[in-house]
Amino acid sequence: MSSQQPEIRRVTTHQLQAMKQRGEKISMLTAYDYSMARLLDGAGIDVILVGDSASNVMAGHETTLPITLDNMIYHASSVVRAVKRALVVIDIPFGYYQSNSSKALRSAIRIMKESGAHAVKMEGGIEIRDSVERILTAGVPVMGHLGLTPQSIYKFGTYTVRAREEKEAKKLLDDARILEECGCFSIVLEKIPADLAGQVAESVSIPVIGIGAGGGVDGQVLVMQDMLGITKEFKPRFLRRYADLDQIVTDAVSHYIRDIKSGDFPNEKEEY
Ligand code: KIV
Numbered sequence: 001m002s003s004q005q006p007e008i009r010r011v012t013t014h015q016l017q018a019m020k021q022r023g024e025k026i027s028m029l030t031a032y033d034y035s036m037a038r039l040l041d042g043a044g045i046d047v048i049l050v051g052d053s054a055s056n057v058m059a060g061h062e063t064t065l066p067i068t069l070d071n072m073i074y075h076a077s078s079v080v081r082a083v084k085r086a087l088v089v090i091d092i093p094f095g096y097y098q099s100n101s102s103k104a105l106r107s108a109i110r111i112m113k114e115s116g117a118h119a120v121k122m123e124g125g126i127e128i129r130d131s132v133e134r135i136l137t138a139g140v141p142v143m144g145h146l147g148l149t150p151q152s153i154y155k156f157g158t159y160t161v162r163a164r165e166e167k168e169a170k171k172l173l174d175d176a177r178i179l180e181e182c183g184c185f186s187i188v189l190e191k192i193p194a195d196l197a198g199q200v201a202e203s204v205s206i207p208v209i210g211i212g213a214g215g216g217v218d219g220q221v222l223v224m225q226d227m228l229g230i231t232k233e234f235k236p237r238f239l240r241r242y243a244d245l246d247q248i249v250t251d252a253v254s255h256y257i258r259d260i261k262s263g264d265f266p267n268e269k270e271e272y
Pocket of ligand 1: 030049050051052053054091145188190211221222223
């Protein structure tokens with residue numbers, strides 16, 4: 001019997017495409033640090049997104065707008081160091097690609113060079129077409145993001161469901177086709193009606209990953225802190241919680257404090 005570990009095959013954008021073709025759903029979660037990324041990767045997640053939601057869940061900001069490119073590269077490099085199998089996608093943060101395509105390309109190249117990630121994600125449709133195309137010509141895979149795009153929160157005014165109206169639904173369908181035509185390898189659809197999301201997934205050949213977009217798409221993504229029950233106050237209808245880490249961590253820390261105060265920790269076996 002060989003003692004060698006079996007070789008781990010990395011998930012690629014091509015494999016995600018093949019998964020869509022054979023109807024195999026794609027699993028995606030966010031991560032922002034080495035330790036959690038290692039757990040997610042070990043559990044077999046297909047895609048890890050270093051989302052700009054780090055601005056909320058890691059830094060405590062109200063929106064995703066304040067996070068910087070340097071911050072994202074720091075989170076991304078920590079995640080990349082942990083990951084052996086998953087495809088790692090990094091959000092280009094607000095202000096680093098919207099203004100012009102040269103700036104967008106510079107941002108994408110910094111992310112790829114300095115973090116070692118495998119792809120970038122950008123929010124928007126026709127408005128960012130030039131930037132998406134420019135990045136793709138440099139050989140950097142791009143994932144699109146349509147529907148509720150948190151970087152535009154001050155334009156929308158609220159985090160409610162997008163594209164309920166016909167005009168916005170039509171623009172979203174058009175934008176999805178544009179992103180596909182440009183060469184994006186995948187699109188995230190956030191918080192839109194399930195029927196519309198299903199229509200998008202059928203009308204484009206690239207994988208469509210949903211968050212609050214129903215089950216008719218090619219895969220699902222959630223923010224890790226939300227699905228693990230760390231961000232308890234955040235309770236949108238689309239969120240399924242798979243653990244109650246808030247309770248588990250609070251209980252463990254309270255226990256630790258009690259043991260220190262009572263003199264129970266450390267005991268003789270725990271000293272040198
Ligand atoms: O930043 C993020 O976590 C995201 C997901 C919600 C898709 O963009």
